[in-house]
Amino acid sequence: MRSIIRILGAAKELWPYYGAIVAASLAVAATGLLTPFIIKAATDYVVAAHQGRPSGISTVIWFAAALLAADLANTVLGNIGGYLGDTMAAKLRAALSGQYYAKLLSLPQRYFDDELTGTVINRLSRSITETTSFLNMFANNFFPMVLTVVAVLAITASYSWPLALLLAVIYPVFTWLTTITSATWQVLEAEKNAVFDEAGGRFAEVIGQVRVVKSFVQERRELATFTDRYDRTVHTTGKQSRYWHAMDATRRSALNVIFFGVFAIIFAQTVRGVFTIGVMVLLIQLVNMARVPVFSMSFLVDSSQRAIAGSRDYFTVMDEPSESDALPTVTTRPPRGARGSAGIEFDAVSFGYPGGDDVLREVSFSIRAGERVAFVGESGGGKTTLVSLLLRLYTPAAGQIRIAGTDISTLALEDLRTRIGVVFQEPALFSGTIRENIAYATPNASTDEVIAAARSANAHDFISAFTGRYEAQIGERGLKLSGGQKQRIAVARAVLKDAPILILDEATSSLDSKSERLVQEGLDRLMSERTTLIIAHRLSTIASVDRIITLKDGRIDEIGTPEQLATTDGIYAELLALQASSTKNARRRLQQLDIRP
Numbered sequence: 001m002r003s004i005i006r007i008l009g010a011a012k013e014l015w016p017y018y019g020a021i022v023a024a025s026l027a028v029a030a031t032g033l034l035t036p037f038i039i040k041a042a043t044d045y046v047v048a049a050h051q052g053r054p055s056g057i058s059t060v061i062w063f064a065a066a067l068l069a070a071d072l073a074n075t076v077l078g079n080i081g082g083y084l085g086d087t088m089a090a091k092l093r094a095a096l097s098g099q100y101y102a103k104l105l106s107l108p109q110r111y112f113d114d115e116l117t118g119t120v121i122n123r124l125s126r127s128i129t130e131t132t133s134f135l136n137m138f139a140n141n142f143f144p145m146v147l148t149v150v151a152v153l154a155i156t157a158s159y160s161w162p163l164a165l166l167l168a169v170i171y172p173v174f175t176w177l178t179t180i181t182s183a184t185w186q187v188l189e190a191e192k193n194a195v196f197d198e199a200g201g202r203f204a205e206v207i208g209q210v211r212v213v214k215s216f217v218q219e220r221r222e223l224a225t226f227t228d229r230y231d232r233t234v235h236t237t238g239k240q241s242r243y244w245h246a247m248d249a250t251r252r253s254a255l256n257v258i259f260f261g262v263f264a265i266i267f268a269q270t271v272r273g274v275f276t277i278g279v280m281v282l283l284i285q286l287v288n289m290a291r292v293p294v295f296s297m298s299f300l301v302d303s304s305q306r307a308i309a310g311s312r313d314y315f316t317v318m319d320e321p322s323e324s325d326a327l328p329t330v331t332t333r334p335p336r337g338a339r340g341s342a343g344i345e346f347d348a349v350s351f352g353y354p355g356g357d358d359v360l361r362e363v364s365f366s367i368r369a370g371e372r373v374a375f376v377g378e379s380g381g382g383k384t385t386l387v388s389l390l391l392r393l394y395t396p397a398a399g400q401i402r403i404a405g406t407d408i409s410t411l412a413l414e415d416l417r418t419r420i421g422v423v424f425q426e427p428a429l430f431s432g433t434i435r436e437n438i439a440y441a442t443p444n445a446s447t448d449e450v451i452a453a454a455r456s457a458n459a460h461d462f463i464s465a466f467t468g469r470y471e472a473q474i475g476e477r478g479l480k481l482s483g484g485q486k487q488r489i490a491v492a493r494a495v496l497k498d499a500p501i502l503i504l505d506e507a508t509s510s511l512d513s514k515s516e517r518l519v520q521e522g523l524d525r526l527m528s529e530r531t532t533l534i535i536a537h538r539l540s541t542i543a544s545v546d547r548i549i550t551l552k553d554g555r556i557d558e559i560g561t562p563e564q565l566a567t568t569d570g571i572y573a574e575l576l577a578l579q580a581s582s583t584k585n586a587r588r589r590l591q592q593l594d595i596r597p
Contacts (some may be wrong), residue, residue: 006315014095017088018135022143024081029144031074033151036285038066044278081140089136096128100314106322109393110354118204119197123317126196127310134307141300152290159279160269166262167290173254174294181247188240189309192233199229255294262287323392323413342404342419342500342531343369344390349399351382351389359385361554362399369404370529372544374536376571377551383535387503390533392416403501421499423523425535427490429478434463435470437478437489441497449496457492457522459485484519491522502532539575548572 042063104120112120149171157164206213206222213222266287270280344367352358359382367373375383388394389401392413401408408416421441429437438453439445445453450470454460462485466472478486494502504523536542543562550557550571558570565572 006311014088014091017084017091021081021084021088021136021140024077024084025140025144026147027077028074028081029147029151031070031077032144032289033148034070035067036282036289038063038070039285040278040282042278043281044276047277085136085140089132092135093128093132096132096314097124100124100128100317103318103320103322107320108323108395109388111320113353116198116201116205117208119201120317121204122197122200123313126193127314130303130310131307131314134303137300137303145300148289152286156283156286159275159283160265163262163265163283163287166258166265167287170255170258170290170294173258174251177247177251177254181244185240185244185305186309188236188243189305192236192240193309193313195229195233195236199226199233202226202229255291259287259291343367344501344531344533345400345402345405346386347400347402349389349396349401351385351394351396358397359554360389360396363551363554363556364399365549365556365559367531367533367547369531372527372532372534372546374534374542374545374548375551376536376542376548376575377557381551382554383551384505387422387505387533387535390503391420391422419499420501420503421494421497421526421530422503423487423490423494423505423526425505427478427483427486429474429481429486429489431474431476433468433471433473434466434489437474438470438492438496440493445496450492453492453496454488456495456525457488458518459488459492459522462488484514484516487519488522491519491526495522495526500530502527502530503535504532505535542572542575 042060045059045063101124153164153167156167202222203226206226213219263284266275266280266283269275270277275283346363346365349360349363350358351360363382363386375386377383385394389396390408392408395409403411403416403419430440435447435450436443438450438459442449447470451460454463454470463469463472472480474480474489478489481489504527534541534545536545536548542548545562547559547561548565549559550565552571558565558568558572560568562572566576567573
């Protein structure tokens with residue numbers, strides 16, 4: 001229950017709503033308690049009339065009017081509480097979803113390396129839906145239930161303390177049996193949720209790459225895997241449900257025995273003349289009022305268990321350490337850095353991914369401001385890891401990385417990342433318009449600035465051919481664009497960001513000759529006067545840089561200009577020799593070195 005309390009604490013601004021819902025629900029319970037007394041009075045009056053005592057029709061009409069007034073008040077107050085509950089639940093869902101999303105955006109890259117996207121999304125939907133539904137139901141049902149029980153016990157005790165004592169026994173018995181049930185139920189619920197999240201994660205992954213699934217004719221296998229996971233949840237649910245309902249039958253049977261004693265006492269006392277007919281009717285209604293919340297407590301407990309399980313999953317994510325104390329707040333163009341002060345140094349940097357050996361070992365080098373440097377090495381040799389460390393997507397295990405002489409670990413992530421522009425090998429575009437994607441890092445950029453960036457990236461001409469031009473929708477991940485078009489949008493995005501440091505994960509490696517030429521022209525303009533780190537995949541790119549840094553077994557092998565390294569026995573010299581060869585072994589070695597001729 002502690003996690004539920006944490007949920008309420010995380011949304012303190014909704015406490016007035018919660019208080020109003022509780023007040024409305026208590027008023028509903030109070031108006032409901034009026035009904036038995038009105039019926040008691042009416043019953044005694046009618047019985048007296050049948051026994052020959054003076055009576056009038058107007059009196060019973062007033063009793064009926066009183067019942068109507070109580071029912072109307074109950075209806076109005078119930079709907080007010082329902083409206084407040086729905087509004088509170090929506091606001092709570094929005095608040096929790098926003099906090100969850102903010103937390104995800106603040107988590108380090110390693111968290112996402114270990115999680116499927118669909119699993120993260122499924123966990124959000126399930127956890128928050130179950131938690132908000134329970135809190136809404138709890139506010140509308142628990143407190144009226146408590147008020148009803150207390151009132152029923154007090155009123156019943158005024159007529160017969162043995163009856164009140166029997167009714168009071170119900171609650172500890174029910175609570176004890178429920179506590180026994182809860183522990184096992186929670187374990188099974190956690191197992192089921194894990195499988196649901198796993199199935200949801202794979203579902204999102206398959207839908208996101210459905211072209212691959214169809215191309216390799218794997219629809220049946222993916223469907224079978226998905227169905228198998230849900231079959232496992234059916235099995236777990238069956239086991240869970242059998243256990244729950246067996247215990248529920250035990251609880252209800254115990255209550256039925258107690259209620260038998262209660263009704264037996266009421267009927268016997270009425271026959272003996274201790275209770276009038278009206279009092280008997282009153283007590284029967286009160287007992288039934290106490291009986292309904294007790295039996296409905298099973299549903300309340302069931303919902304609470306789901307909410308507790310869901311809220312634990314929610315806080316498992318919320319308790320993950322963030323990569324920074326707060327989310328970046330930049331919504332406008334980041335300030336231009338002084339390009340003369342954008343030198344980069346790696347000083348004895350080592351790093352390894354969790355569960356694996358070090359990818360980088362005591363790597364040291366420096367890049368002068370405005371210099372273009374290419375990184376060359378075997379596939380998986382740590383080239384991409386270097387730039388990931390520079391962006392602080394990961395933290396080095398040892399050593400320092402400095403920009404303009406400042407250790408980047410002392411910089412706010414916002415300040416660091418606004419200084420760096422990135423063009424990935426796979427362009428990462430979002431659904432929306434072309435303009436929104438170009439201005440992704442600078443959403444307040446003017447139309448003229450967006451167009452200028454597109455021109456610089458050789459993208460303006462093809463954009464102008466679209467209906468809607470810069471407002472044209474490009475679809476999820478830019479599926480309505482060709483590979484070359486997507487890359488030019490990505491280059492335009494980096495141009496508009498105008499950061500002093502540029503990282504290029506060779507953006508032309510998978511393009512046709514014409515697209516490569518157009519993208520490369522845009523990249524050449526983008527690299528002008530910027531400190532540029534290039535993860536090289538083409539020999540043509542390597543040959544045009546100022547210096548080359550080669551990596552071998554996670555260490556620096558050589559550093560020098562293309563001309564210098566061409567005369568050594570290192571990786572770059574090997575590349576030049578392999579380019580001149582057309583043998584299968586040469587092509588295989590080029591693939592190992594992650595290079596395309």
